[in-house]
Amino acid sequence: MRGVLLVCASVSIMGISYGLAAHTAGIPLWANLLLAVFVLAGSSEFLFVAAVGAGVPPILAALTSALVNTRCFVFGFSIASFLKQGRSLWMAGHLINDEAVALALVEGKRDRKRLLYWVTGVGILVSWPIGAAVGGMLGGVIPDPAALGVDAVLPAVLIAIAYPAMKDRWTAGVVMAGAVLAVAATPVVPVGVGPVVALAALPLVLLRKKELT
Amino acid sequence: MHGSLIVGIAILALCTYALRMSGTLLGAKREFSEETEKLLGVGTTTLLVAVAATATLFDGNSVDGWARPMGVLAALVATVCRMPIIGVVVTAAAVTAGLRLAGMS
Incomplete structure (x- = not known):
């Protein structure tokens, strides 16, 4: 559970850097927040705001950015293997993201997987938009996130979470x-x-x- | 501008939700044997590590310098040394930031 808190903290830091990127691209705060809550998929949002900021028509930018989320299809399959059937799946689907899937993955039992998935998913639904809002409001005030190495946070978090899942040499090889x-x-x-x-x-x-x- | 921005956001949100739910609903229809579940586990790990690897080396489709790969390499070492997640994350950011401060891109 401590891991969940740390992951959510990292996500809000990445959210700040996304908010800054959105601000730099000239995306208004309301649009930035709509993206953060209803898309809730960091890398596609980064791509979308960068493309729109560069003058790509938003509809075209949306279609290309959505491609980034093709992996969510596979993750959907993966979470369905441990979640309960029923209406809650419609919410669980929206919460699919790299971190929640990874934290659930390394748990052994199904009920632990479910718990970790929901807690992380909801935690990110809260921490990502908060970060995005802070970043959007602080745009121009705080330094360039690249200078702080924020872009190294996502791969580092994923490696730290997924490492224990590579229990044996064969899995690691694949x-x-x-x-x-x-x-x-x-x-x-x-x-x-x-x-x-x-x-x-x-x-x-x-x-x-x-x-x- | 605002109108098309809202349409763009709606399209991105709907496409993303459709991708997520189609996988989830297809998966929910089947019974998973223990073996399939393990295979899915390996697949998920593979995907996550591939995300980490590409996010380390590329900015979009192009390679953009060595500072971040070095930071992530340091994070990998920290992970292997059983450092907690917070230590891993701080290591990655600190090494990357330090190298950029020293002039590496």
Whole structure:
């Protein structure tokens, strides 16, 4: 649970840097907040505000930014494996994000997974928009987030959470192969689609099913 | 400008929700065997680490300097050394910021 708090704190810091980026791109505060609450998917929001700020028509910017969230489809599948059926799924779906999925992933039992998923998801639904609002209001007052290394926070959080899930060498090998594929693909596929290419490494698992722990 | 901005936000929100819910609802329809669940776990880990790797090396589609990769490498070392998440995050940001202060991009 302490992990959840720290993750939410990190998310609000990233939210501040997103708010600053939105401010710099000339996005009004209300639009920034609508994005933070109803899209609730950091990297696609960054991309959207940057594109709109650069003069891309918002509708076009929305369609390209939505591609970044293709991985949410896979995450949806993953959360459905431990969440309860019923109407709450319609809310749970909106809460899908890298961090909540990762924290649930490393739990062993289903009810722990469910708990961690909901608590982190709701925590991020609160901490991300708060960060975004603070960043949007402080635009021009506080220093460039790049100078503070904020862009290194997302990969660091994901590594810290996902590391324990690589319990055995075989899983680690598949994960690494996937990362290499994603990195190789990124320069040539639309922005945000690179990580999904990593899934092409999954059939490797089937070669040695027995070793799954 | 405001009108098209609202439409853009609505499209992004709806497309994102559609992606999330289609995966969730498709998944909710099936019974997961223990084996499938493990396979999904490996898939999810693969995806998360791929997100981390691409977010480390790229800004969008292009490589943008060494400061962040060095910061994340330091975070990886901190993780392997069993540092708590807060330590990992602070290490990543501090190393990246320090290198940028020293002139690395």
